[in-house]
Each structure stands twice: as structure tokens, then as C-alpha cells.
Amino acid sequence: MKPFFSCVLLFACATTGHAATDYTGDSIEGVKVIRKLDLADLDAGKIHRFYLQGASNGVGQHWLVPVLVAKGSKPGKRLGLQAGVHGDELNGTRLIHRVFENLDPKTLSGSVIAIIGANSTGLLANSRYYQLQHDSGGGVDFNRIWPGKAEGNAAEQQVHRIFNGIWAGNADSVIDLHTQSTGTAYPLYIYADYRVAGVKTLAELFPADIIKIDPGEPGAAEQAFNDAGMASITLEIGAAKLYQPELIARALVGVDNVLKAYGMLPGKLGRDAKAQRSFIGNQTQSIRADRGGFAEVLVALNQDVKAGQLLAVQRNGFGDIIARYTAPFDARVASVGTDPLREPGSLLVRLIRVNTDAACSDGC
Ligand SMILES: [Zn+2]
Incomplete structure (x- = not known):
């Protein structure tokens, strides 16, 4: 057998x-x-x-x-x-x-x-x-x-x-x-x-x-x-x-x-x-909290923002503003933080733009 x-x-x-x-x-x-x-x-x-x-x-x-x-x-x-x-x-x-x-x-x-x-x-x-x-x-x-x-x-x-x-x-x-x-x-x-x-x-x-x-x-x-x-x-x-x-x-x-x-x-x-x-963009930049606190994001997804525009503020437990975050360049809002509790390093806003620098042609 x-x-x-x-x-x-x-x-x-x-x-x-x-x-x-x-x-x-x-x-x-x-x-x-x-x-x-x-x-x-x-x-x-x-x-x-x-x-x-x-x-x-x-x-x-x-x-x-x-x-x-x-x-x-x-x-x-x-x-x-x-x-x-x-x-x-x-x-x-x-x-x-x-x-x-x-x-x-x-x-x-x-x-x-x-x-x-x-x-x-x-x-x-x-x-x-x-x-x-x-x-x-x-x-x-x-x-x-x-x-x-x-x-x-x-x-x-x-x-x-x-x-x-x-x-x-x-x-x-x-x-x-x-x-x-x-x-x-x-x-x-x-x-x-x-x-x-x-x-x-x-x-x-x-x-x-x-x-x-x-x-x-x-x-x-x-x-x-x-x-x-x-x-x-x-x-x-x-x-x-x-x-x-x-x-x-x-x-x-x-x-x-x-x-x-x-x-x-x-x-x-x-x-x-x-x-x-x-x-269609090739460069993103994440704006992250540099300290802990309650964040209020002031921009919306897909919104165009200008360099220097205020993107988010962060407050301590008493409501005092302890940090302000601005856009480093003209860009579109690709992502936002939705949870107000933001410890250091947490994402507040991610921006995207077209960067014509050759170093960014494949994305940066
Ligand atoms: Zn995933």
C-alpha cells in the first residue's frame, strides 16, 4: 500500500x-x-x-x-x-x-x-x-x-x-x-x-x-x-x-x-x-506640540493657509494661552489633531505644499 x-x-x-x-x-x-x-x-x-x-x-x-x-x-x-x-x-x-x-x-x-x-x-x-x-x-x-x-x-x-x-x-x-x-x-x-x-x-x-x-x-x-x-x-x-x-x-x-x-x-x-x-503635493511638514496642554486647532482639513497664519493655540489647565503655532509657509492643511489633549510631540497640523526644489521631486 x-x-x-x-x-x-x-x-x-x-x-x-x-x-x-x-x-x-x-x-x-x-x-x-x-x-x-x-x-x-x-x-x-x-x-x-x-x-x-x-x-x-x-x-x-x-x-x-x-x-x-x-x-x-x-x-x-x-x-x-x-x-x-x-x-x-x-x-x-x-x-x-x-x-x-x-x-x-x-x-x-x-x-x-x-x-x-x-x-x-x-x-x-x-x-x-x-x-x-x-x-x-x-x-x-x-x-x-x-x-x-x-x-x-x-x-x-x-x-x-x-x-x-x-x-x-x-x-x-x-x-x-x-x-x-x-x-x-x-x-x-x-x-x-x-x-x-x-x-x-x-x-x-x-x-x-x-x-x-x-x-x-x-x-x-x-x-x-x-x-x-x-x-x-x-x-x-x-x-x-x-x-x-x-x-x-x-x-x-x-x-x-x-x-x-x-x-x-x-x-x-x-x-x-x-x-x-x-x-498633488510633494512636501509635508508636521506642526507638533512642543509642550503639553489643551490644544485648539484653528484651521480645517483642505484649507489653504498663508505663511505666518495662526494654526493652533495651546492652553494650560486654567485657560491661559501657553503656546501659539503658525504656518512656516503657504500650504494646504493635510491633517489636523482632533484630540485636544496634546502632549509634547503630538501632531497639531500637517501641511502640504508643492516644493519645486529638485531634492523634493520624488517627495520630501
Ligand atoms: Zn495606518
């Missing part, structure tokens, strides 16, 4: 190839758990649900990361959407749900893959940080360790499993969905490395308020995708711990434009960066 069994296995290996979807054999409430996805295995013209087996935790259980795959009835490009790398940034989860509510795999060419909640522990802790329990614990910024490590700490292993188990080999382009951090807000804002093929086009398909031409951030998911040949942008949708329908709706128009521009869906493109008159 033994030789025969080996032959069956060899035959299976020879016919399915080595990159087949790797099922753990577990099923949670009817959803199969996988270690690795291979799009080529899946039935076309259908939406598939999986749990990716994430890193294991201190009680010996694996985190389970929800994965949605719409495999079109015809071949085409493969677009990825990823939400919840920072666990307090939630608008992207609703964007993905809305994309899949609208998607008919029978009319789709190619595939859309989505990860809803990459940072399992950060989501539960309302935090951008993956929560480590070992030794005295601590947090790891989950968007500075991509593409992860097979034998790293729990956070690095979770990233490695997502990057290699879902994205590598399955996507041509991945949009990483974020918001500004808790206590601060963005409008609809994009980080895009215009040096990378396909990224300028991808960014400008969105009717964003602001696009930041940016040289990337080592360890960020966006940069790991770009380095691996999957054109990527970071799409910042507003503020943390909220669903913001207007911003989500506008992000949805952008995703729909991408699907049409990539030839994955038929139809005319909707509103894009040009129609929205998106502000």
Missing part, C-alpha cells in the same frame, strides 16, 4: 503544481482555513471566503484573518485591498464590504482579493500596534515590519503569513487602506511613490482631496508591495475608529475606477483626481 500511496501523492503534486492553495483542514463556522492561497485553484465566477491562519498567540491558538476573493469568470488583472494593518483604522473595512456588495464575479475579468483586519491584536486593542505579550509586552508598529519574517516575533510572523500566504503570486496591485491615527484626522489622502511604474495612474484614479508624492517608508506594506512588483498606494480614509460614509463613498468611486481602468469591469470611469481637483 505504501508505494501506491506515494505515487498518488506524487501524481497529485505533478498535476496541481507546488503553489496550490494550502488548506489546514479546519473549518470555522463553514469557512475553510488556509495557510496559502493560490488563485489558480479557485472556481471562476464566484466569491470565495477563507480564514488565513495568522500567527499563533501565547495560548497556542492561531489568529484567523478574514479573506474575500472574487474570482471573475474571465481572466484579467488581480487587484488587492487590505484593511486593518493599523488596528484602530477602520474605514477601509467598510470600503471592502461595499466593494464586494457591488461586485458580480460573473461580469468581472480577473480577481479582487481583500484582507479585512490584518492586525488581529491591534483591532482588539484599538491600536496601530500589534500587541506582543512576551517578556514585558509592548507594541510593534504593524506598518513598519513588511514583508515580515518567517521566524520573527509574533507580529513579524503574522505579516509574513499575510504577505506570502495571500499576496505573493496572487496580486498585480494592492491598495493598503488606512486612516490617520487616533486623535488626528486626514481627508481622503493618498501616499504614492511616483517613481514606481503604474503608481501615478493608480493614485490619480481616486477622487482624493490630497495626493502626497512620496518616496516610501521602509517596512511599510506599500513599499513592500512596490518592491515586489505589485503597484501600491496607501489610501488614508479620514479618521480612526469611525465609519465616514462620504469618504468611504469617494474611495469606492476610486476602486471602481481602478477596476474599469484595469479592464476588469466594463463601463465609464467616474470622478477621478483631475475632476476632483485633488491637491
